[in-house]
Amino acid sequence: MTSVVFPLDPAPAPDPGPRVSQEPSARLALVAVPHAGGTAHAFRNWLRPARTRGFRMYGVRTATPGTPAPDRTVRARARHLAESLAALGEPYVLVGHSLGGLIAAEAVLYLERHHPEAVPALLVVCATAPPHLRRPPPVAGGTEEEAVAFLRTAGGTPEEVLADPGMRELAVAMLLNDLASLRGYAWEGRRVTTPTAVYAGLTDRVxxxxxxxxxxxxxxxxxxxxxxxxxxxxxxxxxxxxxTIRLDLAGAAASPAPDHPHPAHRP
Known part of the structure; x- marks a missing residue:
């Protein structure tokens, strides 16, 4: 299986001379799963602040409309992500935004069951509702009008994108493709044992x-x-x-969950 995890942060160029680096020499991998309708490109602006805080950024490839339908479900995407993380071979933090948070949480459940040595040092879910709560689909009818209204409610999509017919069509197609992965999804009831940080936006309406x-x-x-x-x-x-991730990572390292082995992929 081709890995869905890839480096966003290119390898540094060889040091041309004796100088003192202003960045940490040993950086922890931070794997980021994007929101519905988004791609790893959303995290490009994280690169500089991540470097200065000791993180090396990895992105996650998203499903496309050309991906076979069985591979586009939340659980299938989580399984592919988990297998890629198990092959990463280094300590990491897993961050998911919105739908990405749900996929990340399901990936950690899969890792805990099948690759417990490869669980993340910390699972971070951002703007993600508790997975067991029933809620109406955000774009119930699947129409362009509903999708555009949702994009405006969520924010994050420039108005010039929604005003341009071609760009709007692409944004809507990507969103609907991702939201389709939620059809038939239900949390199975098993709790994540990996330390988990849950972040929310004060004025988030989604x-x-x-x-x-x-x-x-x-x-x-x-x-x-x-x-x-x-x-x-x-x-x-x-x-x-x-x-905040750094703060919560330190707390997770200081207080491992009781009665669970300390996984090899935690620093």
Missing amino acids: APPEPLARWTEAAESVTTRVFASGHFFPHDRTAELLD
Whole structure:
């Protein structure tokens, strides 16, 4: 199986001379799973702040309309992600935004069952409702009008994109393709045992912060944080988010979950 995880942060060029680097020499992998309708390109602006905080960025390839339907479901995408993470062979943090948070959580469940040595040091889910809560599909009818209304509600899509017919059509197609992966999805009830950080945007109308506490029904060790922004707070407040991940990573390392082995992929 071709890996769906790939480096966003290119290898540094050879050092041309004796100088002191301003960046950490040993950087922890940070694997980022994008929101519905998004791609790894959404995390390009994370590269510089991630480097200065000791992270090396990896992206995740998303399913496309050409991907066979059985491989586009949340659980299939999570399985492909998990197998790619198991082959990564180094400590890492797994971050998912919105739909990406759900895929990330399912991937960790798969890893805990099939590759427990390869679970992340920390699972971070951003703007992701607790997976066991029933909620109406965000674009129930699948029409372009509904999709555009949802994109405007969620934010993060420039108005010039929605105003251009060609760009709007592409944005809608990508969104609907991702949302189709939710059809028939149901949380199976097993709780994540990997340390989990749940982040929400204070003014997020898609995944509001109020149900955050119910993530404890889906994960055993949960830290919750609220950021002063909307659904796209991971991109609006990237530096603050990365600092918070570092803080929660330190807390997870200091307090491993009881009665669970300390996995090899945790630093």
